[in-house]
Amino acid sequence: MSLTVDLLEQNTVNLNSKIPLGSIEDKWDNYKADMKLVNPGNKRKFKVIVVGTGLAGASAAATLAELGYQVDSFTFHDSPRRAHSIAAQGGINAAKNYQGDGDSVNRLFYDTVKGGDFRSRESNVHRLAQVSVNIIDQMVAQGVPFAREYGGLLDNRSFGGAQVSRTFYARGQTGQQLLLGAYQQLARQIGLGGVRLFNRTEFLDVVTVDGRAAGIVVRDLVTGEIESHAAHAVVLATGGYGNVFFLSTNAMSSNVTAAWRAHRKGALFANPCFTQIHPTCIPQSDEFQSKLTLMSESLRNDGRVWVPNNPNETRPPHEIAESERDYYLERLYPSYGNLAARDVSSRAAKRLVDKGQGIGPLKNGVYLDFSEVITRLGREVVQERYGNLFEMYERIAGENPYEVPMRIYPASHYTMGGLWVDYELQTNIPGLYAAGEANFSDHGANRLGASALMQGLADGYFVLPYTIGNELAPMLGKTIPGVEHPEFKKAEQAAREKYDNYLNIKGSRSPDWFHRELGKIIWGRCGMERDEQGLKQALSDLPALHEEFKTDLNVTGDGTSLNQTLEKAGRVDDFFELGMLMCRDALERRESCGTHFRTEHQTDDGEAKRDDQNYCHVSAWQWGGDAMTPNLNIEPLEFEAAHLATRSYK
Amino acid sequence: MSNKIKNLTLKIWRQLGPTTKGSFETYKVAEISDEASFLEMLDYLNERLISEGKTAIVFDHDCREGICGTCSLMINGQAHGPQQGGATCQLHMRKFSDGDNIVIEPFRAAAFPIVRDLMVDRSKFDRIIESGGFITAPTGGAPDGNLIAIPKPVSDAAMDSAQCIGCGACVAACPNGAASLFTAAKVAHLNRLPQGQPERFKRVESMVETMDLYFGSCTNHGECQGACPKEISVDVIALLNKDYRKAKFASRKDLAR
Numbered sequence: 071m072s073l074t075v076d077l078l079e080q081n082t083v084n085l086n087s088k089i090p091l092g093s094i095e096d097k098w099d100n101y102k103a104d105m106k107l108v109n110p111g112n113k114r115k116f117k118v119i120v121v122g123t124g125l126a127g128a129s130a131a132a133t134l135a136e137l138g139y140q141v142d143s144f145t146f147h148d149s150p151r152r153a154h155s156i157a158a159q160g161g162i163n164a165a166k167n168y169q170g171d172g173d174s175v176n177r178l179f180y181d182t183v184k185g186g187d188f189r190s191r192e193s194n195v196h197r198l199a200q201v202s203v204n205i206i207d208q209m210v211a212q213g214v215p216f217a218r219e220y221g222g223l224l225d226n227r228s229f230g231g232a233q234v235s236r237t238f239y240a241r242g243q244t245g246q247q248l249l250l251g252a253y254q255q256l257a258r259q260i261g262l263g264g265v266r267l268f269n270r271t272e273f274l275d276v277v278t279v280d281g282r283a284a285g286i287v288v289r290d291l292v293t294g295e296i297e298s299h300a301a302h303a304v305v306l307a308t309g310g311y312g313n314v315f316f317l318s319t320n321a322m323s324s325n326v327t328a329a330w331r332a333h334r335k336g337a338l339f340a341n342p343c344f345t346q347i348h349p350t351c352i353p354q355s356d357e358f359q360s361k362l363t364l365m366s367e368s369l370r371n372d373g374r375v376w377v378p379n380n381p382n383e384t385r386p387p388h389e390i391a392e393s394e395r396d397y398y399l400e401r402l403y404p405s406y407g408n409l410a411a412r413d414v415s416s417r418a419a420k421r422l423v424d425k426g427q428g429i430g431p432l433k434n435g436v437y438l439d440f441s442e443v444i445t446r447l448g449r450e451v452v453q454e455r456y457g458n459l460f461e462m463y464e465r466i467a468g469e470n471p472y473e474v475p476m477r478i479y480p481a482s483h484y485t486m487g488g489l490w491v492d493y494e495l496q497t498n499i500p501g502l503y504a505a506g507e508a509n510f511s512d513h514g515a516n517r518l519g520a521s522a523l524m525q526g527l528a529d530g531y532f533v534l535p536y537t538i539g540n541e542l543a544p545m546l547g548k549t550i551p552g553v554e555h556p557e558f559k560k561a562e563q564a565a566r567e568k569y570d571n572y573l574n575i576k577g578s579r580s581p582d583w584f585h586r587e588l589g590k591i592i593w594g595r596c597g598m599e600r601d602e603q604g605l606k607q608a609l610s611d612l613p614a615l616h617e618e619f620k621t622d623l624n625v626t627g628d629g630t631s632l633n634q635t636l637e638k639a640g641r642v643d644d645f646f647e648l649g650m651l652m653c654r655d656a657l658e659r660r661e662s663c664g665t666h667f668r669t670e671h672q673t674d675d676g677e678a679k680r681d682d683q684n685y686c687h688v689s690a691w692q693w694g695g696d697a698m699t700p701n702l703n704i705e706p707l708e709f710e711a712a713h714l715a716t717r718s719y720k
Numbered sequence: 721m722s723n724k725i726k727n728l729t730l731k732i733w734r735q736l737g738p739t740t741k742g743s744f745e746t747y748k749v750a751e752i753s754d755e756a757s758f759l760e761m762l763d764y765l766n767e768r769l770i771s772e773g774k775t776a777i778v779f780d781h782d783c784r785e786g787i788c789g790t791c792s793l794m795i796n797g798q799a800h801g802p803q804q805g806g807a808t809c810q811l812h813m814r815k816f817s818d819g820d821n822i823v824i825e826p827f828r829a830a831a832f833p834i835v836r837d838l839m840v841d842r843s844k845f846d847r848i849i850e851s852g853g854f855i856t857a858p859t860g861g862a863p864d865g866n867l868i869a870i871p872k873p874v875s876d877a878a879m880d881s882a883q884c885i886g887c888g889a890c891v892a893a894c895p896n897g898a899a900s901l902f903t904a905a906k907v908a909h910l911n912r913l914p915q916g917q918p919e920r921f922k923r924v925e926s927m928v929e930t931m932d933l934y935f936g937s938c939t940n941h942g943e944c945q946g947a948c949p950k951e952i953s954v955d956v957i958a959l960l961n962k963d964y965r966k967a968k969f970a971s972r973k974d975l976a977r
Binding site: 156535 | 736752753760763764773778780784785789790839845851856864866872878879883915
């Protein structure tokens with residue numbers, strides 16, 4: 071397998087992003103005015119499959135069913151309410167300008183494009199900002215208990231360094247409350263018969279007939295049975311791929327399988343190297359650790375980040391004098407200080423830990439110290455602001471943050487890359503859609519805090535219900551291939567063989583062992599900082615480890631009953647292939663932008679150096695028959711409303 | 721900082737399926753870091769079982785930060801273990817000592833059939849929500865979010881019960897296998913809010929009657945509150961009963977018309 075990237079075939083798929091005509095403010099209205107409609111009485115003649123029941127999936131399934139479509143909803147969880155959207159803490163952005171502090175649709179649009187370091191599609195982002203206001207209205211109507219002022223109106227806060235207060239929140243559990251809101255709408259439709267729910271059912275493959283999505287193949291996780299479902303359209307709302315790093319803040323079963331297997335069937339995968347690392351997580355404590363826990367970014371409003379000057383420091387933190395500490399964020403970024411952007415503060419922490427100045431038993435963290443604010447404002451004020459977070463930290467780390475500084479370190483958190491979609495959120499396979507974190511379009515190279523929930527709900531409630539109708543209208547009266555079609559049978563057979571094969575290898579290593587080793591390579595070579603040499607090394611190490619996976623995997627149990635080891639094997643297999651594409655994408659993008667930091671491309675003071683001349687584009691990769699031979703397609707990005715500018719947090 | 725906990729004896733419930741007979745099996749864990757979570761201890765044991773060619777112990781889990789409600793387990797007879805106000809995934813091994821015997825069972829309730837080993841089927845909770853645990857608000861027709869002012873104490877009280885993670889600990893802890901705390905938490909969330917008023921009585925009637933199809937009756941033991949990882953108060957059950965009584969009274973009047 072050659073590593074020469076110059077030989078990549080270019081522009082093999084015609085990428086039509088279908089951006090509507092008109093000024094940026096008018097595009098969405100123009101689209102809605104021109105789109106084709108399905109008569110209310112005809113909607114029940116169409117079946118739509120929605121895979122995933124997070125914010126995007128639950129809201130899409132519920133809304134499509136309300137409109138009258140027949141919807142089949144799939145989740146591998148026991149209940150739709152378990153989807154990982156539930157774990158989002160901070161909040162949801164919307165351009166309501168309820169605080170009268172100068173917010174507007176245009177400002178939210180611009181902040182999102184700039185925050186994404188000009189690597190997102192302008193028209194999609196503007197639509198996101200436009201519909202953000204409808205999301206809040208919708209969720210309030212559903213009974214989401216957002217935080218309120220004493221006068222009874224909705225409260226807002228500023229989040230992630232934004233200059234306006236546009237974030238709506240429900241304590242530290244905004245994701246939970248929004249997901250339960252969407253879940254309840256979905257439950258209502260299930261009760262009414264508009265949606266059929268398939269729980270503990272995992273997506274294995276998308277089936278295409280004559281280039282069009284015809285349905286999906288799934289595995290019943292309880293019985294191991296593999297079966298097919300046909301539909302007029304398929305929506306993948308299956309989340310991100312942050313677990314490729316093994317250790318991440320994602321839930322244990324979050325995976326890339328649905329997006330990846332669609333990719334193997336021809337769907338383009340865009341910007342896989344854009345992965346977000348969150349700066350404030352609790353560091354790994356031992357080799358057996360299964361996941362990392364995020365501590366809300368709001369802690370950086372009052373905590374001061376530091377490491378000891380001396381790499382050989384052994385004293386406990388309170389014995390280290392002020393003069394022997396390096397408050398490096400305050401030193402490097404005087405105007406933003408401890409509130410510097412996620413990617414910037416993550417990299418700063420990594421550099422010091424790499425230099426040996428890390429703290430804690432494994433020297434793998436930095437201090438987040440509240441002693442100054444406790445002295446200044448008193449313990450009670452701090453308790454009111456952060457009491458629940460301090461309690462959560464103490465439960466996990468076994469140390470009291472009122473007495474001892476917290477130990478924090480960056481961890482994988484969110485993935486901006488995903489399936490390539492056009493303005494309609496349709497992949498390049500007609501009839502196949504991707505929504506929420508599973509697509510790539512809105513966050514560019516970096517996502518702003520409190521924008522993931524906004525995008526999931528925008529896609530599901532306010533975009534897909536329109537754009538799917540536009541696609542289905544011309545299909546009225548035409549028959550679609552059923553599950554007896556040979557393509558379905560072929561896909562079922564391939565899936566059966568794949569899972570039987572995992573059971574038959576009978577090697578010596580568990581899926582988790584391989585996942586952990588895979589994660590180490592990706593985190594080391596394609597994490598917070600990347601360089602050509604490291605990426606090439608990863609592109610030689612990954613196929614070797616994947617080969618070992620194929621010959622030395624050990625899956626115990628059988629394939630005809632519930633087997634979590636077998637489920638895991640399929641997911642890890644896909645993470646291997648995705649990992650190779652991530653490294654390839656990172657290697658090919660010879661610039662630094664947002665979270666993608668190539669050490670060869672930095673300014674004299676160590677900041678990301680973008681190359682708009684050569685890389686102001688989306689890299690959309692096409693499966694080339696093997697994970698190591700993908701084909702690159704380019705979608706150029708044009709910025710008419712938001713002008714290219716350099717991000718600076720100095 | 722990190723210490724090892726040594727010589728644990730685990731008695732774990734193994735059962736192939738809902739209709740097969742299950743039994744306890746004993747496993748030894750020689751040592752485990754006190755920084756490990758309880759579920760990481762089970763991961764570690766499973767890795768060993770796989771390396772010995774044995775089938776891993778099945779248990780439900782996902783977010784591992786106490787919010788998704790997927791994890792369960794009765795640990796030494798207590799739902800979510802000995803720690804108050806947290807789910808099993810938030811329990812750490814530092815709460816245990818050298819030489820401890822730990823009994824690990826699934827959540828046991830007639831309405832939660834065992835799927836395999838420690839995993840149970842809690843989908844009856846979904847049936848309760850489907851029958852009325854929502855506000856009918858189809859997408860598109862919502863008025864401005866600030867149109868209705870909601871007093872902060874009302875909104876805060878709604879949030880207190882909306883925090884329910886749907887884990888089922890309340891049912892597992894209840895001697896009757898009742899789901900009153902779960903059902904009441906949702907009723908209290910929605911029935912307290914102005915948006916929830918139009919369907920207030922229909923909601924409670926339909927949810928209670930669906931609950932009664934599958935779950936036992938509440939006799940005010942209060943074990944549910946003690947087991948709840950979100951520490952939801954049994955007071956919500958009083959609100960449920962009050963609204964249910966009113967609803968039945970109103971529907972009797974409707975019948976008489």
